[in-house]
Amino acid sequence: MEANTLTNAISLSQVRKRYGAVDAVREMTFDVRRGEIFGIVGPNGAGKTTTIEMIEGLRTPDGGRIEVLGLDATRHREALKHRYGVLLQSTSIPGRAKVGELLRLFSSFYRRTADAGQLARSLHLEDKLQSSYKSLSGGWKQRVSLALALINDPEIVFLDEPSMGLDPNARNEMWEMILRMRGEGRTIVVTTHYMEEAQALCDRVAVIDKGALVALDTPRKLIARLGGARRIAFRNPGKVSRDRLSALPHVIQTEWGDEEIALHSDQLDLTLKYLFRMADAEDWIVSELRLGEATMNDVFSELTLQERRLAQ
Amino acid sequence: MNTFLRLAAFDFRLYLRDGLTLFWVLIYPIVMLLIFGQIFGNQPGVIEGTRYIDSYVPALCVMSVLSVSVFTLQINMVTYRESGILRRFRVTPVKRWNVLASHALQGLCLVLAGAAEILIVAKLVWNLDMSAAGILQLLVAMVFGCIGFFGLGFALSGLSASPGAASGLAMIFFFPMLFLSGIAMPLDIFPTFLQHIAQWIPMTHFVALAQGVWHGESLLHFGLEWSVLAGFAVLGLALAFWLFRWESRS
Numbered sequence: 001m002e003a004n005t006l007t008n009a010i011s012l013s014q015v016r017k018r019y020g021a022v023d024a025v026r027e028m029t030f031d032v033r034r035g036e037i038f039g040i041v042g043p044n045g046a047g048k049t050t051t052i053e054m055i056e057g058l059r060t061p062d063g064g065r066i067e068v069l070g071l072d073a074t075r076h077r078e079a080l081k082h083r084y085g086v087l088l089q090s091t092s093i094p095g096r097a098k099v100g101e102l103l104r105l106f107s108s109f110y111r112r113t114a115d116a117g118q119l120a121r122s123l124h125l126e127d128k129l130q131s132s133y134k135s136l137s138g139g140w141k142q143r144v145s146l147a148l149a150l151i152n153d154p155e156i157v158f159l160d161e162p163s164m165g166l167d168p169n170a171r172n173e174m175w176e177m178i179l180r181m182r183g184e185g186r187t188i189v190v191t192t193h194y195m196e197e198a199q200a201l202c203d204r205v206a207v208i209d210k211g212a213l214v215a216l217d218t219p220r221k222l223i224a225r226l227g228g229a230r231r232i233a234f235r236n237p238g239k240v241s242r243d244r245l246s247a248l249p250h251v252i253q254t255e256w257g258d259e260e261i262a263l264h265s266d267q268l269d270l271t272l273k274y275l276f277r278m279a280d281a282e283d284w285i286v287s288e289l290r291l292g293e294a295t296m297n298d299v300f301s302e303l304t305l306q307e308r309r310l311a312q
Numbered sequence: 313m314n315t316f317l318r319l320a321a322f323d324f325r326l327y328l329r330d331g332l333t334l335f336w337v338l339i340y341p342i343v344m345l346l347i348f349g350q351i352f353g354n355q356p357g358v359i360e361g362t363r364y365i366d367s368y369v370p371a372l373c374v375m376s377v378l379s380v381s382v383f384t385l386q387i388n389m390v391t392y393r394e395s396g397i398l399r400r401f402r403v404t405p406v407k408r409w410n411v412l413a414s415h416a417l418q419g420l421c422l423v424l425a426g427a428a429e430i431l432i433v434a435k436l437v438w439n440l441d442m443s444a445a446g447i448l449q450l451l452v453a454m455v456f457g458c459i460g461f462f463g464l465g466f467a468l469s470g471l472s473a474s475p476g477a478a479s480g481l482a483m484i485f486f487f488p489m490l491f492l493s494g495i496a497m498p499l500d501i502f503p504t505f506l507q508h509i510a511q512w513i514p515m516t517h518f519v520a521l522a523q524g525v526w527h528g529e530s531l532l533h534f535g536l537e538w539s540v541l542a543g544f545a546v547l548g549l550a551l552a553f554w555l556f557r558w559e560s561r562s
Contacts, residue, residue, distance in 0.1 A: 056403055078405060086403040092396030096329045101322060108318035109404045148400075158403075 008067075009034045009156055009187035010055055015064035017050055017211075024050045026211045028064070037178065037188045039202035039219075041195065041296075043304055047211040048191045052158060055189070056086065069155060082111055085154035087145045089161055095134025099125060099144055102133065103151065110152035123147050123177070139170030146177060157181060159190040163197055175201055195296035199223075205296070209304045222299045231292030232271060233262040237284040248274045253301075260288075264298065315406060320414035327388065327418060337384060337422045341376050341430055345369075346437075353438050358498060359527060365438045369430060370450055370526035371495040371519050376426035377457055378489055378515060381465035382482040385419045389469035390478040394560050402558040412552055416462050423458060427451075449525035457518045457541055463548020470555025489515040514544040 010032035017025040025047045032038045042048050053059045055066055057077030066073035068080050093102065103120065107113040120126045123143045128136065133144060142162065149157055162178065163171040178201060181188055192198055198205050199219045207215040207222075215222060236259060246254050250267035265271035268291070279286050328334075345368070352364040359367070392398060401411065431447070434440040468485070472478035491497075492506065493515035499507055510516045521537035 058402060081403065081405045084403075086400075088396070088400055088403075092400040094326055094392075094395055094397055096326050097322070101325065105318050105322045106404065108314045109406055 007033055009069060010038075010189070011065075011067045012051075012055070013065045015051075015054060015061045015066055017047075017054060017059065017062050023211050025054070025061075028208075028211075028213055030206055030213055030216055032187060032189060033204075034187050035182065035185055036203040037182050037190060037201055039198040039205040040189065040191045040208060041193070041198050041205060041300060042208035046208045048208055050211075051208065052160070052189070052191060056084070056158065057081070082152060083154060084156040084158060085149035085152055086158045087142075087149040087160060087162060089164060093133050093141075093145065093148075095132065097133050098129070099131055099133065099136075100129035102144065102148060103129070106148045106151045112152060114151055114153040116151065119147055119150060137170075138165050139167070139173065142166060142170070142174055143177075146174075150181070154186065156187045156189065159188065161192055162190060163192075163194065171197075195300050199296040207300065207303050214303050215299075219296055219299075223293070223296065225299070230265050230268055230298070231262055232265060232268070232275065233260055233288075233290045233292060234286050235259065235288040236261050237279075237287075239284060240282065244278065245275075248278065262292075316410050316413055319406070319410055320417045323388075323392075323414050324418050324421070337376065337380060337426050338429060340379065341372050341426055342433055344375070345372055345430055345433060349434070349438060362441075362527070363438070365434060365440060366527070367523050368495075369434045369440060370522040371493075372430050373427040373450060373454060374457060374515075374518050374522045375490065375495050376430070377423050377454055377461050377518070378486060380419050380422050380426070381458075381461040382468060382485045383479070384422060385415055385462055385465035386469045386472065386482055387475050387478045388418075389415060389466060390472045391475050393469070393557060394474060396560075398558045408553065408556050408558075412466055412556065415466070416458070419462050419465075420455070420458055423454060424451075427454065443528065446526045446528055449528075449531055450522055452531060453518075453521050453525050456538075456545070457521075460514060460541060460544030460546075460548035461518075463545065463550075463552040467548065467551035467555045470552075470557050473561060489513055492516065493519045495519055514540055517541065 008031040012031070013029050015025055015028040016023070028047075028051060040048050040051065050059065054061050055068060055073055057068075057073045057080055060074045068076075069083060071080060073080065103116045107116055117126075120129065123146060125140075125143055125147060128140060128144075133141065136144065146162075149159070159178065163174050166174060175197070178188060178190070190197075190201065202219060204216065204218055205222060206213055217225075236257065240261075242254065242256055245251070245261065245263065248263070248271055250265045250271045251263045252266055253264040255262040255264075263271060263275070276286060348368060349365055353368070355364045356362070357364050357367050398411065427450075431440070431442065435442065464485070468481050469478060472481050492499075492502075492510045492513050494510070495515075499510055499516070502510070517537040517540040521534045521541070524534060524537075525531055
């Protein structure tokens with residue numbers, strides 16, 4: 001147990017939560033290690049929010065046990081609030097508040113605080129302190145939210161959809177800041193809809209569906225589980241039937257565009273063989289062929305679809 | 313304590329930045345004062361040797377407690393919650409009493425500013441009779457009455473789903489209390505059954521207390537009124553805490 005709390009920042013063991021007749025979370029067991037970026041992904045209504053809120057102590061599990069920094073999440077809720085920081089989606093801050101006021105207000109909540117000036121500098125907010133929150137662009141708003149999440153120099157940071165609605169530049173900056181937080185030794189728990197984000201950012205990812213943990217591993221291993229390269233993209237030759245392509249051996253999904261067609265296959269070699277045979281027979285050519293690595297997107301649809309099939 | 317004071321200062325600054333909301337606090341009571349004062353102000357009052365205006369001023373002061381409670385505090389709290397900031401506070405060490413107390417302090421400042429404004433205008437326009445003892449006693453009564461009425465405002469905020477619904481609910485409580493408590497016109501012109509109903513409204517006793525102590529009667533003379541306000545304070549506080557919500561229901 002002692003070693004456990006040294007290596008794990010958060011530990012869930014057989015956690016359950018019901019709302020009426022619905023099992024929001026079923027027998028959830030996993031550990032978040034100290035100093036890692038831990039992703040939680042899953043469709044809407046999968047139980048991500050309930051899980052996070054139980055870890056934050058806002059909701060009490062109906063069964064099982066949650067330890068955060070070695071303390072019971074419910075019983076030591078108030079003490080733990082001093083030790084974690086939270087980034088919620090940007091709508092939760094009054095628009096008329098000024099950035100400097102927000103930093104001063106939030107630092108008054110905590111026993112231990114980061115140096116607000118230094119924090120503002122490190123997020124490049126020092127010129128925005130007199131700006132009202134609503135006057136800022138999406139990327140700057142997220143920086144302010146991040147500053148508020150870090151104002152108590154937290155050991156754990158919870159990030160809820162940190163790059164939702166950000167343009168690609170702002171998103172990359174956000175990712176850099178999150179990686180820097182890990183460099184400072186913090187544990188980061190991030191929920192996201194963007195599989196690209198989970199893949200680029202997270203050390204390990206938990207895939208949750210229908211209140212249950214369906215997979216937990218590094219993004220690389222999750223992807224490897226699907227069997228490596230498996231997306232076959234080529235120029236749309238214009239005179240080919242979608243149904244016939246979809247019916248090729250081992251094709252599990254097709255993406256259809258006027259410019260490009262992509263087939264997803266669980267047996268790349270065989271699908272390619274029959275694709276070329278079909279092109280030959282129908283007298284067209286497979287051109288601009290590209291074979292793609294599977295991504296977290298594939299992992300996600302594969303795992304959550306699998307669950308659906310099992311449930312039926 | 314630092315959290316509470318910072319929060320109060322923050323709430324107040326946000327409130328003042330939205331100028332329109334000051335209407336109910338600073339304009340409405342003065343409009344009432346000028347209209348009814350102009351019509352009845354110099355007529356003889358209920359008590360021998362006083363004018364209508366002498367009873368109307370303390371009544372208006374307690375009316376501002378009511379309007380700040382059900383309009384300002386209630387709508388502010390709903391707006392606050394629906395904007396999501398309370399949800400954000402919930403994952404910090406901020407407690408629910410911090411939030412309620414900071415809004416209550418803001419309400420108290422507004423009530424006192426409103427009362428000062430009423431007294432000054434009444435002095436200038438009608439050369440109102442006032443004594444230091446009367447003012448002090450009125451303040452004591454007002455501050456005590458704030459507990460229950462602010463509690464009512466906060467409790468209503470827990471029931472309203474949107475700022476629009478909050479104003480609707482505020483009207484439902486405000487106007488009956490205004491007319492049945494003897495603020496706008498003396499109770500004895502109402503039919504008997506309405507006078508009976510009026511006795512069950514805490515506002516009626518609040519007005520009676522305010523008018524009595526303003527005219528120099530001892531604070532100790534109002535056992536019934538103090539009891540009603542004390543009971544209302546306990547109820548209001550309990551409901552305020554019980555119905556408090558950090559998040560919108562949707």
